[in-house]
Amino acid sequence: MTITGFLSQLLQVAIALALAPLLVGWVNCCRAWLANKRAPSLLLPYRMIRKLFAKDAVVAQNASPIFRLTPYVVFGAMTCAAAIVPSLATDLPFARAADAIALVGMFALARVFMALAAMDIGTAFGSLGARRDMFIGFLAEPALLMVLFTASLLSGSTSLPQIVDTLAHREIGIYPSLAFAGVAFTMVSLAENARIPVDNPATHLELTMIHEAMILEYSARHLALLEWAAALKLFNYSCIGLALFVPFGIVVSGTGWQLLLSAAPLLIVKLAIGGAALALIETLSAKMRIFRAPEFLGTAFMLAVLAMLVNLLLGA
Amino acid sequence: MILSALGLTAATLASAVPARRASASSGQLLAACRVAWEQGGQLVALWLSDERDRDRGYCLRVLLRDGEGLTLLEHTMPDGDVQYPDLAAIFPAAGRMQRAAFDLVGIPSEGDDQRPWLWMASWPIDQFPLRRDFEAQAKWQPGEETYAFVKVEGEGVHEIPVGPVHAGTIEPGQFRFQVVGEKVLRLEVRLGWSHKGIEKRFESMTIAEGGRLAGRVSGDSTVAYACAYAQAAEAIAGTTVPSRALWLRALLLERERIANHLGDLGALGNDAGFAFGLAQFSRLREDTLRTNLAAFGHRLLMDVVVPGGVRHDLADEDAERIGIECATLEREMRILRDIYDDHDGMQDRFRNCGRVPPDIAVKLGLTGLAGRASGQARDLRCDFPVTPYDTLGVRLATSTAGDVAARVAVRFDEAAESLRLVRAILDALPDGDVHAPVAQVPEFRQGLGYVEGWRGPVLVALTSGPDNSIRRCHPHDPSWQNWPVVEHAIIDNIVPDFPLINKSFNLSYSGHDL
Numbered sequence: 001m002t003i004t005g006f007l008s009q010l011l012q013v014a015i016a017l018a019l020a021p022l023l024v025g026w027v028n029c030c031r032a033w034l035a036n037k038r039a040p041s042l043l044l045p046y047r048m049i050r051k052l053f054a055k056d057a058v059v060a061q062n063a064s065p066i067f068r069l070t071p072y073v074v075f076g077a078m079t080c081a082a083a084i085v086p087s088l089a090t091d092l093p094f095a096r097a098a099d100a101i102a103l104v105g106m107f108a109l110a111r112v113f114m115a116l117a118a119m120d121i122g123t124a125f126g127s128l129g130a131r132r133d134m135f136i137g138f139l140a141e142p143a144l145l146m147v148l149f150t151a152s153l154l155s156g157s158t159s160l161p162q163i164v165d166t167l168a169h170r171e172i173g174i175y176p177s178l179a180f181a182g183v184a185f186t187m188v189s190l191a192e193n194a195r196i197p198v199d200n201p202a203t204h205l206e207l208t209m210i211h212e213a214m215i216l217e218y219s220a221r222h223l224a225l226l227e228w229a230a231a232l233k234l235f236n237y238s239c240i241g242l243a244l245f246v247p248f249g250i251v252v253s254g255t256g257w258q259l260l261l262s263a264a265p266l267l268i269v270k271l272a273i274g275g276a277a278l279a280l281i282e283t284l285s286a287k288m289r290i291f292r293a294p295e296f297l298g299t300a301f302m303l304a305v306l307a308m309l310v311n312l313l314l315g316a
Numbered sequence: 317m318i319l320s321a322l323g324l325t326a327a328t329l330a331s332a333v334p335a336r337r338a339s340a341s342s343g344q345l346l347a348a349c350r351v352a353w354e355q356g357g358q359l360v361a362l363w364l365s366d367e368r369d370r371d372r373g374y375c376l377r378v379l380l381r382d383g384e385g386l387t388l389l390e391h392t393m394p395d396g397d398v399q400y401p402d403l404a405a406i407f408p409a410a411g412r413m414q415r416a417a418f419d420l421v422g423i424p425s426e427g428d429d430q431r432p433w434l435w436m437a438s439w440p441i442d443q444f445p446l447r448r449d450f451e452a453q454a455k456w457q458p459g460e461e462t463y464a465f466v467k468v469e470g471e472g473v474h475e476i477p478v479g480p481v482h483a484g485t486i487e488p489g490q491f492r493f494q495v496v497g498e499k500v501l502r503l504e505v506r507l508g509w510s511h512k513g514i515e516k517r518f519e520s521m522t523i524a525e526g527g528r529l530a531g532r533v534s535g536d537s538t539v540a541y542a543c544a545y546a547q548a549a550e551a552i553a554g555t556t557v558p559s560r561a562l563w564l565r566a567l568l569l570e571r572e573r574i575a576n577h578l579g580d581l582g583a584l585g586n587d588a589g590f591a592f593g594l595a596q597f598s599r600l601r602e603d604t605l606r607t608n609l610a611a612f613g614h615r616l617l618m619d620v621v622v623p624g625g626v627r628h629d630l631a632d633e634d635a636e637r638i639g640i641e642c643a644t645l646e647r648e649m650r651i652l653r654d655i656y657d658d659h660d661g662m663q664d665r666f667r668n669c670g671r672v673p674p675d676i677a678v679k680l681g682l683t684g685l686a687g688r689a690s691g692q693a694r695d696l697r698c699d700f701p702v703t704p705y706d707t708l709g710v711r712l713a714t715s716t717a718g719d720v721a722a723r724v725a726v727r728f729d730e731a732a733e734s735l736r737l738v739r740a741i742l743d744a745l746p747d748g749d750v751h752a753p754v755a756q757v758p759e760f761r762q763g764l765g766y767v768e769g770w771r772g773p774v775l776v777a778l779t780s781g782p783d784n785s786i787r788r789c790h791p792h793d794p795s796w797q798n799w800p801v802v803e804h805a806i807i808d809n810i811v812p813d814f815p816l817i818n819k820s821f822n823l824s825y826s827g828h829d830l
Contacts, residue, residue: 035595124476200589204484208812286661287589
C-alpha cells in the first residue's frame with residue numbers, strides 16, 4: 001500500500017460523505033429552476049440531517065433489533081461502496097477486497113435490511129413499500145450486473161479500478177457497446193435511487209410511495225442516517241456511471257498524489273452536469289404506473305444484454 | 317313527474333329554480349321516489365327536522381330533481397318512535413344521508429345499514445344535536461367508538477388503512493382498502509372527522525348573519541354556497557335582486573370555478589409525478605386569486621355575495637384587469653393543455669384509470685363535474701338558467717369515457733368556457749345598484765337555493781323562524797352523491813392510482829361532514 005493509495009482512499013470516502021447531500025441539494029435546485037420556481041437552499045439536505053441528529057428518536061414498541069440496526073447497516077454499506085467505486089483515483093487499497101459483483105452485493109445487502117426493517121414494525125405502508133422495493137430490485141439488479149459485465153469484458157477483469165484504468169486509456173471515440181450500456185445504466189440508476197419515473201422522492205401520497213414508505217417509521221438519527229445513505233447511494237451510482245462512461249480525469253495508478261487535487265474539482269463539475277441531467281429527466285417525465293416498471297427495467301436489461309453481445313460479436 | 321297521479325297535491329316552493337312541495341305518506345314517498353327514478357330523476361338531498369314544537373313530530377324532507385325542476389316531498393312523522401322507508405334501494409346515495417340524519421335527529425330509516433355516519437363519540441349516543449331541546453353549549457369528554465368496516469376474506473387479501481391523518485396537508489378522511497397484491501378489491505371510506513355542527517350553529521343565527529356561515533361550509537365553494545344561501549333567503553323574503561348584482565354573482569361563480577379547476581389540474585399533474593404542471597397551474601391560480609383580492613377584497617371571494625346582492629361593486633379598472641387576465645389565462649391554458657395531452661407518461665396514467673362508465677354513473681347518481689365526465693350531461697346553468705345564464709348560453713362540457721382523463725378534459729373545457737363567460741359578463745354588465753334591502757321574513761317560510769358550483773350543484777334549504785331568525789338550514793354538497801362513487805371507481809385499479817383517482821373527483825370533506 002502506497003501513501004498515495006492510502007491518501008486517495010481516505011480522500012475519496014471523505015469526499016463522498018461530504019458531497020453526497022450536496023448532490024441531492026443540487027438536483028432539487030435544478031428541479032425547482034426547471035419548473036420556473038425559486039430554488040431551495042443548496043445546503044438544505046445538510047440542515048435536514050443536522051436537524052434530525054438533534055432530535056430524540058421515537059421507535060415503535062414492537063420494533064426488533066433489526067429495526068434499530070438497519071440505519072447503521074445501510075449507511076455502512078453505502079460508505080463501503082463509496083470506498084470501492086473509483087471516483088477520484090484507481091489506486092484504492094480497499095477496492096482489492098471487493099470487485100464489481102461484490103459492489104452489487106453491497107447494494108443488495110442494504111436493500112434486504114431496508115425491506116426487513118420496513119416489515120418489522122408491521123404497518124401496512126412499510127410492507128407495501130418493502131414489497132414494491134424488492135419488486136423493483138429484482139428487476140434492476142440483473143440489468144446492473146449486465147452493465148458491469150459489459151465493462152468487465154472490455155477490460156478482462158471485474159475489479160473496478162482495473163476496468164476504469166482500461167477504459168480511461170482507450171482512444172476517445174464512440175463505442176456502441178458502451179453507449180447501450182450507458183442508457184441501460186441510466187435507467188437502472190433512476191429505478192434504484194427511487195427517482196421519477198419509477199418512484200417520486202417528493203411525494204406526500206403514502207399510497208404511491210416506494211422508498212419513502214419503507215422509512216416512514218424512522219425518526220431522528222435513524223432517519224438522518226437513512227437520508228444520508230440515500231444521498232450516498234445516489235452519489236455512488238453517479239460515480240459508477242462517471243467512472244464507466246466518462247472516466248477521463250480520474251487519477252490512474254502510479255501517478256502522483258498532487259493530481260488528486262485536480263481530480264476532485266473535475267468530479268464536482270461532472271456531478272453537477274450529471275445532477276442537472278437527472279433533474280431534466282425527472283422534470284420531463286411523469287411517474288409511471290408501478291406495473292410499467294417491469295417494461296422499463298426489462299428494456300434496461302435488454303439494452304445491457306445488447307451491449308454485451310455487441311461487445312462479444314463486434315469487439316467494439 | 318306528475319304528482320297528482322300519486323295522489324299528492326303540489327304547492328309551489330320559494331326558489332330561484334322551478335320547485336314545488338308536497339306532503340307525502342310513507343307509501344306515497346316510496347312510490348314517488350320510484351317513479352322519479354324510472355323517469356330519470358335524481359335524489360338531491362334528504363334531511364330530517366325536529367318539528368315537535370309545532371306538534372308535527374319529525375319531518376323527513378326528500379328533494380328530487382328531474383327535467384322540470386325540484387320536487388320536495390315532506391313526510392311528517394307525528395310519533396317519535398317510527399321509522400321511515402329506506403330509500404337507498406332506489407337511490408344508493410340516500411344510504412349515508414339517512415345514517416347522518418339519524419345521527420343528528422335520531423329518527424332511523426328502515427334500512428339495513430344502521431351504523432353511525434357522522435357520530436364519532438364526541439357527544440353521547442343517545443343525544444341528537446339537531447333536536448330542538450339539545451343543549452348546544454354542553455361539553456362532553458370524547459368517548460370511544462368502533463366502526464364496523466366491511467372486511468373481505470380470502471387467500472392473500474389484506475387491509476390497508478389510510479388516514480384520517482394523512483402525510484400531506486389535506487382534509488381528514490379514513491380509507492380502508494381491501495387488496496390482493498396491488499389490486500384493490502374494495503374500498504370503504506369513512507367520513508365525519510370534520511363535523512363541526514354547522515347546521516346547529518345556523519339555528520342560533522339570524523337570516524342576515526347566516527350568509528357568512530354558509531360561505532364557510534366548504535371553503536373552495538364559498539361563492540356557490542353564499543349564492544345558494546342568498547337565493548334561498550331572497551326567495552322567502554321576496555327580494556328582487558338588482559340585475560347588476562346577479563351578473564356579478566355569475567362573474568364570481570365563474571371565477572371560483574376557474575381558480576378551482578386551475579388548482580386541480582396542477583394537482584392532478586403533480587399526483588402523476590409531473591411537478592412541472594403543478595408549478596405552472598399554481599402560478600396561474602395565484603394570479604387569479606390576487607386579482608380577486610384586488611377587485612373584491614378577498615382571495616377566495618368569501619363574504620362577497622350577501623343576501624340581497626353583492627357587497628362590492630366592480631370598479632371599471634378592475635373589470636379591465638379581469639378582462640386582460642382572461643386573455644392571458646386562455647393562452648397559457650392552451651399551451652399547458654397541449655403539454656398535458658402530448659405527454660405520453662401522463663396520458664398513460666390518466667387513461668382508463670378510475671373509470672366510472674355512464675351506466676354506473678346513472679345507477680349511483682353521480683353528479684356535477686364528475687357526472688359530466690361520465691355522460692351525465694346536467695348543469696344547472698343550462699338546465700334551469702337564472703339571470704344572467706339565460707342570456708349567456710352556457711356550453712356544456714361532457715365526456716362519456718368516465719376516467720381520470722375525462723375528468724381532466726372536462727375541467728379544461730369548463731375552465732375555457734368559464735373564461736368565455738367572464739368576458740361575456742364583463743361586456744354586458746348592466747349598470748345600477750348591487751344590493752337591495754332584504755325584507756322581514758315571516759315565520760315558517762321555506763326556501764331553496766340551488767346553484768351549480770365548480771364541483772356540482774350546491775343546495776341550501778332554509779326555513780325561517782320568528783324575528784328573522786333561522787329555524788333550520790340544511791346545506792347539501794354534491795360530495796354526498798359522489799363519495800360512494802369514488803369507492804366504486806377504484807375497484808380493480810391498483811393501490812398507487814388511488815390518489816390520482818381521488819384527486820380527479822376532488823370531493824369536499826368539510827362540506828360533507830358539516
